[in-house]
Amino acid sequence: MEHTAHASPSAPPSWLHNAIARIEADYQRSADTHLFPLPMPAFAQHGIDFYLKDESTHPSGSLKHRLARSLFLYALCNGWLHEQSTVVEASSGSTAVSEAYFARLLGLPFVAVMPRSTSAEKIALIEFYGGRCHFVDSAGEVYDAARKVANETGGHYMDQFTYAERATDWRGNNNIAESMFSQMQRERHPVPSWIVVGAGTGGTSATIGRYVRFQRHATQLCVADPAGSVFAPYHRTGDVTMTAPGSRIEGIGRPRVEPSFIRTLVDRMEEIADVDSIAAMRALSAMLGRRVGPSTGTNFVAMLRLACEMRDAGQQGSILSLLCDSGERYLPTYFNDEWVTRCMGECSTAGERMQMLIA
The missing domain is CATH 3.40.50.1100 (Rossmann fold)
Structure with a gap:
C-alpha cells in the first residue's frame, strides 16, 4: 500500500538513533x-x-498510547520519518492524542485529521501536546484528507488503520x-x-x-x-x-x-x-x-x-x-x-x- 512519506534514505543516523532512544527511554x-x-x-x-x-x-491517557509508540517505532525503523517530518494521522481522538505526545517527544509537528464531532476534551489534549487539528464532516472523510495534508506539508501519514496490526x-x-x-x-x-x-x-x-x-x-x-x-x-x-x-x-x-x-x-x-x-x-x-x-x-x-x-x-x-x-x-x-x-x-x-x- 502506498504511504505518504518523504524521508531521505541518507537521513543522518544520529537523529534516527536519538529518536528511537527517546521513545525507548520514555517506555x-x-x-x-x-x-x-x-x-x-x-x-x-x-x-x-x-x-x-x-x-x-x-502517560497520554488511553490504550492508544501503546499503538502510537509502536507506530512511531515502525515508521522510524522503516525510514519514513526524519527530523523535518510533519506527522499526520486520521483519528477520532485518542490515537491522535497519543501520537501528539510522541511527536512532541521527538520535536516533530503533528496534524490530527478528525471528525468535527470529536470531543472537545480530546481536541484540547492534542493541542496541549502541540498538535494541530484538521476537521472533516464525517469519519469516512478522514483517510483522503489525511493523505492530502501529508502531501501538502511534505509529511508522513501514519495510517493507523493499515499499520496497527503489524x-x-x-x-x-x-x-x-x-x-x-x-x-x-x-x-x-x-x-x-x-x-x-x-x-x-x-x-x-x-x-x-x-x-x-x-x-x-x-x-x-x-x-x-x-x-x-x-x-x-x-x-x-x-x-x-x-x-x-x-x-x-x-x-x-x-x-x-x-x-x-x-x-x-x-x-x-x-x-x-x-x-x-x-x-x-x-x-x-x-x-x-x-x-x-x-x-x-x-x-x-x-x-x-x-x-x-x-x-x-x-x-x-x-x-x-x-x-x-x-x-x-x-x-x-x-x-x-x-x-x-x-x-x-x-x-x-x-x-x-x-x-x-x-x-
Whole structure:
C-alpha cells in the first residue's frame, strides 16, 4: 500500500538513533498498567471472575498510547520519518492524542485529521501536546484528507488503520497480551475463558488473537462492536467491500472495513446498542467510583453477556477486558443526559437492565 512519506534514505543516523532512544527511554520510565479484579458477587458465586486492565494510566491517557509508540517505532525503523517530518494521522481522538505526545517527544509537528464531532476534551489534549487539528464532516472523510495534508506539508501519514496490526510484535516483547497473561498467573482462573476488546483499527484484537494462538492458550477472543459499525457484519460475511453508517461510540467501530481488522482472529462478535454502551459505562463508573469512557461500557456489556451464558451453561472461568480511557474526556457528551437523549435516545430502560445483571 502506498504511504505518504518523504524521508531521505541518507537521513543522518544520529537523529534516527536519538529518536528511537527517546521513545525507548520514555517506555522505560513507564510502569505497566494495572490489572484489577472487578467485584461481581452475582457471578463470582458461580465461579466466574471479571478483570479490567486499566489502560487509562498511560502517560497520554488511553490504550492508544501503546499503538502510537509502536507506530512511531515502525515508521522510524522503516525510514519514513526524519527530523523535518510533519506527522499526520486520521483519528477520532485518542490515537491522535497519543501520537501528539510522541511527536512532541521527538520535536516533530503533528496534524490530527478528525471528525468535527470529536470531543472537545480530546481536541484540547492534542493541542496541549502541540498538535494541530484538521476537521472533516464525517469519519469516512478522514483517510483522503489525511493523505492530502501529508502531501501538502511534505509529511508522513501514519495510517493507523493499515499499520496497527503489524506495528506491534504480537509474539511477545511486552505487548498488551503478554502483559495480561503474566498478570493473571496467580488468579483463580489464570487463563481467561474470554478476552473482550473493541475494535477501531483492529490492532489490539490482532495482537491478542495472534498471541493466544502462538502460546496455544484456550482463551477465546470476543470483539464488542457498537451499533453502526461495519466490523460485525463483515465478520459474518467476509465481504471486504461492505460499508456502514459508522459508530457513535468514540474510538471503536468504523464505517468501512479497515486493513488492520483481521476477522479470522476473532472468535465472536457482540453487537452492542448505543444505549446499552452508555448505560454500562455509567453503571461501571458507579461501581468503580471513577468515570470510564464509552468504549469501556461497550466492552462491559459483552462481558456481562458472556458471563450470563457461562453461568447458564454451568461453566467457570475468568473474563478479561480493557478500561480503555477515562470518562473525564466525555463529560459534555456521554455523561451529559441532555446530549445522550438528543443523540442516542433514552437510556433509563437500558440502565435498569444493567443493574439487574450486576446485582
